[in-house]
Structure formats: structure tokens, C-alpha cells
Amino acid sequence: MKIHAMAALSRGADLTPWIMECSPLGPFDCLVKVESCGLCYSDVHMIDNDWRSSRYPLVPGHEVIGAIADCGPQVTRFKPGDRVGIGWQQSACLACRDCLRGNENLCSQSGALIADGYGGFADHLVIDSRFCFSLPRELDMERAGPLLCGGITVYAALRYAGMTSGQNIGVIGLGGLGHLAIQFAARLGNRVTSFTTSGSKEADALSLGAAEVVLMKEGRPTTRPSEPLDLIIVTVPYSFAWDKLLGLLATDGTLTFAATPAENVSINVDRLLSHRRRIMASPTAGRAMIEETLSLAARHRILPVIQPFPLNQVNEAIRQLRANRIRYRAVIRL
Ligand SMILES: [Zn+2]
Ligand SMILES: [Zn+2]
The missing domain is CATH 3.90.180.10 (Medium-chain alcohol dehydrogenases, catalytic domain)
Structure with missing residues (x-):
């Protein structure tokens, strides 16, 4: 054959x-x-x-x-x-x-x-x-x-980072992975903040289940989410102002990577230490x-x-x- x-x-x-x-x-x-x-x-x-x-x-x-x-x-x-x-x-x-x-x-x-x-x-x-x-x-x-692939990758990254329900979860990027991460986190009973560089995607983020949308400009969030985040998942391969994003995490919060940034990540460890925060990554x-x-x-x-x-x-x-x-x-x- x-x-x-x-x-x-x-x-x-x-x-x-x-x-x-x-x-x-x-x-x-x-x-x-x-x-x-x-x-x-x-x-x-x-x-x-x-x-x-x-x-x-x-x-x-x-x-x-x-x-x-x-x-x-x-x-x-x-x-x-x-x-x-x-x-x-x-x-x-x-x-x-x-x-x-x-x-x-x-x-x-x-x-x-x-x-x-x-x-x-x-x-x-x-x-x-x-x-x-x-x-x-x-x-x-x-x-x-x-x-x-996309669904499994983000769901596993969220789970291994400690997603349960009733948490505040930030999703960085609204693309093939991000639009699934928003759905998994929201449907399981979490409050989702979608971070996107594209204002035109705001309505989509909300209809997928996000509670709020934060616009990113030059790698930085333009506003703070209304509550500290228990978990942030990075779903796009870009570089961001990592210390700024770590500063949005609650005590014991986790930043997890489901995509590899184009450049190596550099952070100030005090951002982790001051609130016992973690960084991790998860593949498929x-x-x-x-x-x-x-x-x-x-x-x-x-x-x-x-x-x-x-x-x-x-x-x-x-x-x-x-x-x-x-x-x-x-x-x-x-
Ligand atoms: Zn794939
Ligand atoms: Zn084996």
C-alpha cells in the first residue's frame, strides 16, 4: 500500500x-x-x-x-x-x-x-x-x-504548576496555545487574566472565558491585574520584562513556561525570594x-x-x- x-x-x-x-x-x-x-x-x-x-x-x-x-x-x-x-x-x-x-x-x-x-x-x-x-x-x-499538542501542552503545564480551581491565573499570549489555556483555566473554575499585545483580540479573550484582559506594550503589562496571580503561564516564544511579570505573582505563585522565549531569561532572584515564588517549564x-x-x-x-x-x-x-x-x-x- x-x-x-x-x-x-x-x-x-x-x-x-x-x-x-x-x-x-x-x-x-x-x-x-x-x-x-x-x-x-x-x-x-x-x-x-x-x-x-x-x-x-x-x-x-x-x-x-x-x-x-x-x-x-x-x-x-x-x-x-x-x-x-x-x-x-x-x-x-x-x-x-x-x-x-x-x-x-x-x-x-x-x-x-x-x-x-x-x-x-x-x-x-x-x-x-x-x-x-x-x-x-x-x-x-x-x-x-x-x-x-496545543491543548495537552498547556493543560499539563498548568497542572504541574499547581492549577486547581478558585485561583487567579494569568495567560501570556493569545494564540494557538493561549486560547486553549484560557479555556482550560476558566472552565475549571479559575479567574483568568489574558495578556496580549493585540487590542483586537480582547473580545476573543473574554468570549473564551477570560475575566479581564491586560494589554502588553514593549514586553510590559500596561496595567496590573485586579488581583495577584497564583499562576502565570507563558504560551508564546517571545521575551518579556520577566521581573515585571514575577511582580504580578502572589506569595507562592508560579511562573511556568509552555513555550521557549527567543532569548535566555534573566531575572532578579529577589523577585522570587521576597514572596517564595517559583519558575518552571513543562513540555507536552x-x-x-x-x-x-x-x-x-x-x-x-x-x-x-x-x-x-x-x-x-x-x-x-x-x-x-x-x-x-x-x-x-x-x-x-x-
Ligand atoms: Zn505541537
Ligand atoms: Zn522510558
Whole structure:
């Protein structure tokens, strides 16, 4: 069987049609017929080889929604026709200390779908069923794709930073990640302050569940939120006046990074010490946290706001993402 994909054949190239032979299914593998796939900025980083781990042809796409088409002999969790989601990770050793504690995403042997395999901008893909997730029936399949990377990334970062409910939570940036962070934090009963550089996004922030919006100018908040924040999540890769943001945190407050700023972060430790504050960062999530993210999203009707594109317009979607014009996540429909 042949798989028809859109691939970058070299660094930074537009995606072009590329046909590959489907590899035989291993014991735990599934063949998935792709229905849609979100476009994440990590796909662009991989196309551009920004992380020096890309190999070409490179098939991007790691926010996959699809249906099981075939299963290897050891697969018991799925059967043909089941709807599934696939995210960033495609493999881990499943035996190390991190894997055994549900931190498969931190396993030193973890493999990424678009670095070590082939992603979702294709009519089919082969994936280890142990990194394939059942989708709750209540989820809107047309829009759910971006939950598989963007949604999981922000939900896990909030949880590991101590999000419960009844807290004041600041979300820095209103884009693919930020618009999901606002929804998760607000639907779980927190008061959300959205920080954005774009006044035109204020109404969107409020309709997604934010209680207030603070405009950022030259990396600084233009006003103080009405209450100290228990937690601030950074969802965009820009540099800000970090000491100013730390000053908005309550005692024992946490600043967590779900995106890497372009420049190294420099802070005055007294900003932490004076109120016992913390700084941390969190990448994607292990399988238990992914299951939790999907079931919460279904239960609380948390859904990405998407701009759909047909597969033959994937390069246009990438151009718009590079130009920061997508509101709030591009989804490629197969
Ligand atoms: Zn991603
Ligand atoms: Zn491991």
C-alpha cells in the first residue's frame, strides 16, 4: 500500500506531494486513516530544522484525528473504525523510571512522530497503538485536533504548576496555545487574566472565558491585574520584562513556561525570594495526562478555534502561521 503525503524535501522548503511505501505493521502498530491534522509552530521549526533533528523528506503534522484502518496482532485496545488522536510522541522505552511514573514524554528514548516517523499531513500513518488515544464521543472531531499538542501542552503545564480551581491565573499570549489555556483555566473554575499585545483580540479573550484582559506594550503589562496571580503561564516564544511579570505573582505563585522565549531569561532572584515564588517549564505530557486532557475537554466543551484548510493549501496555512495571521489554529482537512 502507498501513503500519499505532503513533505518538505529539504530545509525550509514548501511541502510537495510525496508518495511512500507503507511499512508493515509491527505487533503493536495501527494503520490510521487521517481525517484532519492541526498545524503547530513546532511543524515549522521542524521544516526549518531549527532544532537540528530534522531529516528529509519530512512529513509534518502532529495533531492528528483519524480512524483505525488496520491493527497489528498484539493490539487489543482498538479495532478498525475507532476514532483516535495522535500527538507529538510516537514511542518511548516504557520501562525507565520516567515511563513507569507516567512521564513517557520525558523518557530519554522517546521518539517524535515527525522527527522519527512521518506525520499527519498524509492520507494514512502508522503509529504504535500505545501512543494512540481514544477520543471521547462528545468531542467535536472537526475541531479536536489541536487538543493533541496545543491543548495537552498547556493543560499539563498548568497542572504541574499547581492549577486547581478558585485561583487567579494569568495567560501570556493569545494564540494557538493561549486560547486553549484560557479555556482550560476558566472552565475549571479559575479567574483568568489574558495578556496580549493585540487590542483586537480582547473580545476573543473574554468570549473564551477570560475575566479581564491586560494589554502588553514593549514586553510590559500596561496595567496590573485586579488581583495577584497564583499562576502565570507563558504560551508564546517571545521575551518579556520577566521581573515585571514575577511582580504580578502572589506569595507562592508560579511562573511556568509552555513555550521557549527567543532569548535566555534573566531575572532578579529577589523577585522570587521576597514572596517564595517559583519558575518552571513543562513540555507536552505523558499518556495519563493526555487521557485526562481529552476527557476534561470533552466534559467541559473545551474546543480549539480553528481555521480549516484543504491539504492542497497546506503551504498557504504555513505561510499564514509564519506571518502570525492564524486565529487560532490552522487545521488541515484530508
Ligand atoms: Zn505541537
Ligand atoms: Zn522510558
